[in-house]
Amino acid sequence: MHQSKWIILTIIIACQLIVVLDASIMVTAMPQIGRSLHMSTTSLTWVQNSYILAFGGFLLLGARAGDLLGRRRILGIGIGLFSLTSLLAGMAPTAEFLLVSRAFQGFAAALATPAALALLSATFVEAQERSRAIAMYSAVSAAGGSIGLILGGFFTDFISWRVGMFINLPIGIALLYLVLRFIQKTSTRTGRFDLWGAIVSVMGMTALVFGFVHAADQGWGKPETWISLAAGIVLLAAFVLIEARVTEPIIPLRLFASRQRSGAYLGRFLMVCGNFSLFFFIPQYLQNVLGCSSLEAGLAFLPFTGAQFGMMYLMHGLVHRFGNIKVLMTGLLFAIIGTLWMSRIVSVQAQFFPQMFILLTIMGIGAGMVFQPLTVLGLSEVDPHDSGAASGLINVAHQSGSSLGLAVLITVFNVAIRTDQPSKMQFAHGVSESILGSVIFITLALVVTFFCFVPSSQPARKQGLTDS
Template identity: 65%
Template sequence: MQSTKSIMLTIIVACQLMVVLDSSVMVTALPEIGRTLHLTTANLTWVQNAYILAYGGFMLLGARAGDIMGRRRIFRAGIALFTVASLLAGMAQSAEFLLAARALQGLAAAMATPSTLALLSVSFVETKERSRAIAIYSAVSGGGGSVGLILGGMLTEWISWRVGMFINVPIGIALLIIIPKYLQETQKRTGHFDLLGAVLSVTGMTSLVFGFVQAAAAGWHHTVTLAPLAAGIVLMAGFVAVEARAKEPIIPLRLFSSRERSGAYLGRFLFICGNFSLFFFIPQFLQNVLGFSSFESGLAFVPFTGVQFGMMYVMPWLVSRFGSVKILISGLVIAILGTIWCSQISTGTSFFPNMFLPLILMGIGAGMVFQPLTAFGLTDVDPGDSGAASGLINVAHQIGASMGLAVLSTVFESVYRSSSPSAEQFAHAASIAVTGSAVFLTTALLVTLLMLFRPAAKLRSE
């Protein structure tokens, strides 16, 4: 029985790792992709955002599909589509083809990922084993991005960035073979798909992100910036209105009735806004300013990755000893300090100790944040809403990555284009962008203090 559960957890984690890797495996290859396809720094963000927006935008529809059609069935369908899309991305000969394939990968990930956390929540019910399973899942969700940086840099340097896409193919095939043997189909529910809500959420978020990217290229007062931003606000308002009236919404608004859950979703969004953007700017700083190769810039994240995954083994003890809220607050403070330290980069910066030590602090902080946020996001969720709740956790993660990257790339471009491009100017712009990351993390800390800390204190006093 225990071995079967271990295999189940391995399948769930392998899927999560595969889709998380793809949000970052291209990052260390971006300078090479930009040179090959003639893309600016701002436009390069779409290599990430085409994937992330489709991923986050369709996540809740994927969760709903799992509830209605069976989570194992949608899980397998998502893995199959992801495998095909990865093959197409690796074969891309133009920027347009690559972006289309990346969007298809995002749609596939949106089908598979909600089922992973939902299957985990219903398969591991005993407190201790569930805590361990969530710790492993959270470590992979948080640390998989930095693993992708290392892997992407290694493959780009030694072979080709395309191999970062091709490696998903054998993994996907293996998962498709073993899933029917170890994962049981969940009970199906009758219902309907909230297609209008899904379309409004995807188009609304895409419009907002497009507006921020255009601000980086054309400025804030240009029509191509203001029009998509206005459209995004209107579409997202329409999305909320539709969800409030829909009989079977993709986001049941009752999920926000809990202060803890709402704080966890918002806190995760803000943390990822700051944390994920570091994976975009730091590798480019290392390559464009310090002269690192793709592989070396990926390898530079080993300190971050190593300590973040290492925290997986101590988190269950830390949470049981000090409580989730204290660990979450401590992790955020450590991550903020590391990010502020890292924001001091310049052309005279040496990797050791000026980046090595901050990356360790940032890794420790991130390793302490994701498990409590995941657990709070699932607090007191009705079994019928487990798919939507797990989907919402991942939506906050992906939309945070996309929105943070869009906002901070705008900050970067506004500084970088203010004078003649140079290594000094690039370093200064990257420093400002990393400072922006620290601002996002600090806001996440404030949300935690306001929405999670006080309820926990109240519970202890009762």
């Protein structure tokens, strides 16, 4: 691989890392954030959701902006805005200021991420180089949550949770310089922004997440819960109608004409619904039940992270020998087995080593085998004019799964504990039930994979989908 390509890949991976990392870096810091800004447990969930919802909701608009205004320009704007809003979030004097800053962080990430992925596709056109580049990109995307937990725990225990936001500023400035220095200007074209589509999609997802979070906090009997859920469904249906009618939609519905691509998007959504929520519940269990510190709770995910990065070096050979579909299904089976076993051992008497250590390793291997094939299949046979929208849709599936999966499983957790002040035994039971919910999501991802890919695996091989 040429040196200039390595530099571009480094820029893209670093950009993706700080964006994904910020979705989890606050998790181990939640108790300190709550004390310093006087936030309740329910309001703390929005520290993550305000970021994730804005990120996922505006990704398609960000992808469209890259297509129309040039991907280098949008990547630079996204990185610059992300750095500024990170500084504001770290300086937040009130809860409201923090939540607004986190939402703008998510918007900035929505500009930078699809532009970076589209640049990766345009830079690495040779099959072997692209496979290696996507493997590294996918490993960073998947492991960023684990790294965020560790960094968040370290800063919380030894300095302050605010440092997790401040570090983005020097990194962002360095990345902005590298983008302007090493990435060439990309072409622009005329067109329109589907602003209403973006706004309606964000409102719909926010209403759905609010409905589940409100149910977790106030119960299913409250009219606000059902009104919010109904509004979310109606708004998302309206979004589909808007996309079907506008001249230049942010998400061309023709992308779903391919069963393989549709399966890749849905499979990623379901996998992340189950996988991301583990990063929330397991650290809480380690701290509240087993008495670990914030840093110890973050370090506990090293087996998971290490296994994911280890798979990055094996994926090229595995995909070359067995194809994307077989590797994907094997990875999902690993993830299901490890997560199911984890749900059964979580208790007051459980110990981290050796059982949790081994299971987190198995789960990390599974996750490390899943995301690269899903990325390749999600970009398969996409028209060059739709590459930005396709890359944006991959990330939309990822972020939507993060927010909605967590909202659903928080509801499962609260139903299981049935009290505002759970004992250690009750808390452990709630975490166990939530992890079991993760198993259901990942199993559904396996079912989707089977029905969308296995019946047509032979034609897919001829098209280069299984070996790309």
